[in-house]
Amino acid sequence: MAENLVIVESPAKAKTIQKFLGKDYKVMSSYGHVRDLEKKDFSIDINNGFEPMYVIPEDKVSLVAELKKASKSAKTVWLASDEDREGEAIAWHLSQVLDLKKENTKRIVFHEITKPAILAAIENPRDIDENLVDAQQARRVLDRIVGFELSPVLWKKIKPALSAGRVQSVAVRLIAEREMEIRNFKSEQYYRVSSELLAAGDDVVPCELNKRFAEREQAIELLEHCKDTTFTVDDIQVKPVKKSPAPPFTTSTLQQEASRKLGFSVAQTMRVAQSLYESGHITYMRTDSVNLSSLAIGTISNEIKETLGEKYLKVRKWHTSSKGAQEAHEAIRPTFIGNHDINGTAQEKKLYNLIWKRTIASQMADAQLEKTQVDISIAGRPELLIANGEVVKFDGFLKVYFETSDEDDNRNMAAGGELHMLPPMEVGQQLNLKEMTATQRFTQQPNRYSEAMLVKRLEELGIGRPSTYAPTISTIQARDYVVKGESKGVKRAFEQITLKGAKISTKSKNELVGNEKGKLIPTDVGMVVNDFLTKYFPQILDYNFTAKVESEFDDIAEGKRKWNDEIQEFYDDFHKNIEEVSALRLEHKVGERMLGNDPATGKPVSVKIGRYGPLVQLGSTDDADKPRFASLMKNQSVATITLEEALKLFDMPRNLGLYEHEEIQVAIGRFGPYVKHAGKFVSIPKEMSPYSITFDEAVQLIVSNRESKAKKILKTFAEEPEMQVLNGRYGAYISYQGKNYRIPKKMEAEKLTLDDCRAIVADESNASKGTKRTAGRRRATTKKS
DNA sequence: CAGTGAGCGAGCTTCCGCTTGACTT
Numbered sequence: 063m064a065e066n067l068v069i070v071e072s073p074a075k076a077k078t079i080q081k082f083l084g085k086d087y088k089v090m091s092s093y094g095h096v097r098d099l100e101k102k103d104f105s106i107d108i109n110n111g112f113e114p115m116y117v118i119p120e121d122k123v124s125l126v127a128e129l130k131k132a133s134k135s136a137k138t139v140w141l142a143s144d145e146d147r148e149g150e151a152i153a154w155h156l157s158q159v160l161d162l163k164k165e166n167t168k169r170i171v172f173h174e175i176t177k178p179a180i181l182a183a184i185e186n187p188r189d190i191d192e193n194l195v196d197a198q199q200a201r202r203v204l205d206r207i208v209g210f211e212l213s214p215v216l217w218k219k220i221k222p223a224l225s226a227g228r229v230q231s232v233a234v235r236l237i238a239e240r241e242m243e244i245r246n247f248k249s250e251q252y253y254r255v256s257s258e259l260l261a262a263g264d265d266v267v268p269c270e271l272n273k274r275f276a277e278r279e280q281a282i283e284l285l286e287h288c289k290d291t292t293f294t295v296d297d298i299q300v301k302p303v304k305k306s307p308a309p310p311f312t313t314s315t316l317q318q319e320a321s322r323k324l325g326f327s328v329a330q331t332m333r334v335a336q337s338l339y340e341s342g343h344i345t346y347m348r349t350d351s352v353n354l355s356s357l358a359i360g361t362i363s364n365e366i367k368e369t370l371g372e373k374y375l376k377v378r379k380w381h382t383s384s385k386g387a388q389e390a391h392e393a394i395r396p397t398f399i400g401n402h403d404i405n406g407t408a409q410e411k412k413l414y415n416l417i418w419k420r421t422i423a424s425q426m427a428d429a430q431l432e433k434t435q436v437d438i439s440i441a442g443r444p445e446l447l448i449a450n451g452e453v454v455k456f457d458g459f460l461k462v463y464f465e466t467s468d469e470d471d472n473r474n475m476a477a478g479g480e481l482h483m484l485p486p487m488e489v490g491q492q493l494n495l496k497e498m499t500a501t502q503r504f505t506q507q508p509n510r511y512s513e514a515m516l517v518k519r520l521e522e523l524g525i526g527r528p529s530t531y532a533p534t535i536s537t538i539q540a541r542d543y544v545v546k547g548e549s550k551g552v553k554r555a556f557e558q559i560t561l562k563g564a565k566i567s568t569k570s571k572n573e574l575v576g577n578e579k580g581k582l583i584p585t586d587v588g589m590v591v592n593d594f595l596t597k598y599f600p601q602i603l604d605y606n607f608t609a610k611v612e613s614e615f616d617d618i619a620e621g622k623r624k625w626n627d628e629i630q631e632f633y634d635d636f637h638k639n640i641e642e643v644s645a646l647r648l649e650h651k652v653g654e655r656m657l658g659n660d661p662a663t664g665k666p667v668s669v670k671i672g673r674y675g676p677l678v679q680l681g682s683t684d685d686a687d688k689p690r691f692a693s694l695m696k697n698q699s700v701a702t703i704t705l706e707e708a709l710k711l712f713d714m715p716r717n718l719g720l721y722e723h724e725e726i727q728v729a730i731g732r733f734g735p736y737v738k739h740a741g742k743f744v745s746i747p748k749e750m751s752p753y754s755i756t757f758d759e760a761v762q763l764i765v766s767n768r769e770s771k772a773k774k775i776l777k778t779f780a781e782e783p784e785m786q787v788l789n790g791r792y793g794a795y796i797s798y799q800g801k802n803y804r805i806p807k808k809m810e811a812e813k814l815t816l817d818d819c820r821a822i823v824a825d826e827s828n829a830s831k832g833t834k835r836t837a838g839r840r841r842a843t844t845k846k847s
Numbered sequence: 848c849a850g851t852g853a854g855c856g857a858g859c860t861t862c863c864g865c866t867t868g869a870c871t872t
Contacts, residue, residue: 071865071866072865072866072867073866073867074867091866091867092865092866093865093866093867093868094864094865094866094867095864095865095866096865098864098865099862102859102860102861121868143865144865147864148864148865149865151864151865152865152866198864201863201864202862202863202864204862204863205862205863205864206861206862206863207862208862208863209861209862209863210861210862211861211862212861212862213860213861213862214860214861216861217859217860217861222859222860223859223860223861224860224861225860225861225862226861226862227861227862227863228862228863229862229863230862230863336867340867348865348866526863526864527863527864527865529863529864529865529866530863530864530865533863533864534863537862541861672851672852673851673852674851674852677852679852679853683853683854688853689853691851691852691853693850693851693852729850730850731849731850731851732848732849732850732851733848733849733850734850736849736850738850743849743850788872794872795872796872797872802872803872804871804872805872
């Protein structure tokens with residue numbers, strides 16, 4: 063039995079450290095926190111100094127038992143969780159649940175997984191920092207109070223099962239406010255003028271007018287003038303410009319670049335990075351630090367010198383500037399910079415490659431550019447034509463990596479954003495006109511957030527942590543506050559007026575606007591919840607709320623304040639606020655909009671958020687008649703629906719007539735418009751409207767639905783009706799007595815005999831485990847007892 | 848997934864941060 067037990071947070075880390083420390087040390091992992099507040103219970107004693115009641119979560123019980131067993135037989139226990147607030151708390155919880163004695167427990171920390179760093183840590187143990195632990199308890203308790211007192215207010219005032227929290231509610235607010243900006247945005251047209259002039263030898267000089275015109279006439283006037291005028295080079299400015307590489311990746315910047323360059327979602331990036339980490343290719347992927355270990359800087363420097371040459375090397379020490387960073391880890395980098403590529407899935411290769419390039423570039427020399435601006439005057443006009451050129455004198459880090467920006471997504475590069483080399487010119491030189499074009503443009507509405515842009519903004523505000531960015535984004539989607547946009551945009555016509563050879567011609571062109579695929583768009587529920595929270599709980603929804611409490615947590619960590627006092631102060635105000643808002647008797651339901659009266663009956667028509675989402679109500683509850691209700695369709699919203707559109711929703715269900723002696727009905731349900739026939743439902747595709755769908759179209763839907771259902775069944779057996787070979791989402795499988803079985807890869811589904819199927823079913827290893835893990839576990843325990 | 852919803856009613860929902868599972872029938 064090893065004399066020393068080392069406990070770290072991550073099992074992959076444990077494996078690596080085990081190799082450094084050898085057989086005198088046993089390295090185990092806590093898999094993160096081992097204790098927390100009860101999941102479904104408030105678990106804080108408000109009247110007793112906010113004493114938290116901690117429990118070991120069910121899925122950690124056996125792990126804790128193992129750790130305890132190992133700790134009992136070890137002479138010294140080394141608590142090596144991360145050096146940040148959460149890590150310190152993990153160490154403290156471990157010491158509590160493992161019942162560790164102070165004399166044989168040592169707290170050690172390191173921010174890089176290298177042998178010297180770990181040996182140095184072992185040489186410099188300390189005690190658990192109680193103040194830092196208290197800061198974590200304050201953070202935990204505050205989040206629980208906010209979440210578990212705010213959410214029930216939403217259940218009461220808006221609809222059940224909603225949620226609110228310090229992080230998620232601000233994330234929704236950012237998205238909701240951006241949407242309001244877009245709704246209030248008025249697009250304005252303008253005309254942009256670009257031109258191609260000819261220098262000596264008929265070399266083309268592309269240039270752009272330094273003024274935009276609001277009116278078409280102004281643009282035409284200029285073009286008319288340019289039919290017969292002279293163009294003179296007025297000024298040439300040449301200046302050197304240097305570009306520096308971006309720092310190595312943190313979680314947030316990796317998510318942003320993987321989104322822009324590889325099109326990965328935030329969750330996808332983390333999944334792929336996790337697998338790269340587990341197979342030892344990269345360092346830890348949840349980090350807010352841009353720091354590289356000195357060992358890493360050394361090997362990266364060698365790599366650059368050997369493959370690119372000394373002049374490409376510039377050793378840089380990066381420092382983290384982001385708000386609230388805790389820097390328990392290194393930046394995300396390859397563990398072996400010598401591995402330019404790795405084996406793995408296509409996604410793993412791409413992400414690794416991105417990380418490799420970014421890491422290398424971060425230690426490379428600046429790029430040296432030469433920018434040239436040429437001002438060209440137009441005789442008889444005050445405006446100038448500007449030609450821009452850019453020449454790379456030394457590529458430096460650009461040789462391997464170029465960071466993109468969010469603006470690049472939307473900039474129309476073909477329309478003149480690109481920089482080029484200019485032909486030689488001199489001041490006073492006259493240029494000839496090849497052509498000049500005035501293009502009608504429209505000011506662009508603000509961009510909606512992509513997942514990665516939202517992460518960037520949250521990080522800037524110091525809200526959320528590397529481990530929560532991806533989960534926060536899924537939470538706000540799971541609560542239906544936000545959806546990922548599907549809109550592919552619409553075509554908009556614009557005009558191009560061209561002057562060429564003293565002739566002005568006009569052309570109409572099309573462009574795609576509002577292409578918002580994958581962007582985050584707030585739902586009605588999201589908008590209503592956000593309006594409610596920002597109105598009644600402005601202090602929690604304040605963009606600076608987290609920063610404010612973080613600085614108070616810092617005071618606790620430095621021992622300047624007691625955590626319970628801090629929380630008491632917060633709670634007194636907050637709880638009063640909660641009580642007041644809960645007691646409000648609002649005339650209308652939160653977010654309700656009165657649309658007017660139904661011309662036919664005179665009854666009031668309103669829209670609001672119902673228990674199952676947005677709905678329209680016809681009639682009032684005070685009325686003798688019960689009100690009628692109808693759900694809004696997916697493309698409609700509480701904020702924008704008109705009285706006419708709302709009333710139309712009550713035209714459902716429509717009867718289309720008899721088909722095969724059964725009524726065909728059209729209606730709008732929970733999952734959108736559908737056709738119902740003989741007890742079967744078929745969704746109506748987006749392109750069709752439930753109001754205008756005809757009998758023939760409905761029949762076609764019913765028939766094609768039958769056909770696709772038929773294709774689902776690949777094989778049945780007369781002797782054994784319960785045995786079926788079915789076509790599922792993941793390919794063919796066998797269904798037998800309510801359970802599913804996978805078909806071994808080498809067998810062909812179409813050729814299976816009944817005996818084959820029976821053999822597959824008999825083989826336990828093919829059985830699918832129940833969808834609910836707890837169900838399986840429960841079954842196992844009952845068997846035992 | 849399943850096509851609902853004004854009212855007596857029971858009981859449920861929920862936070863943020865650490866960490867990986869087991870799973871693609």
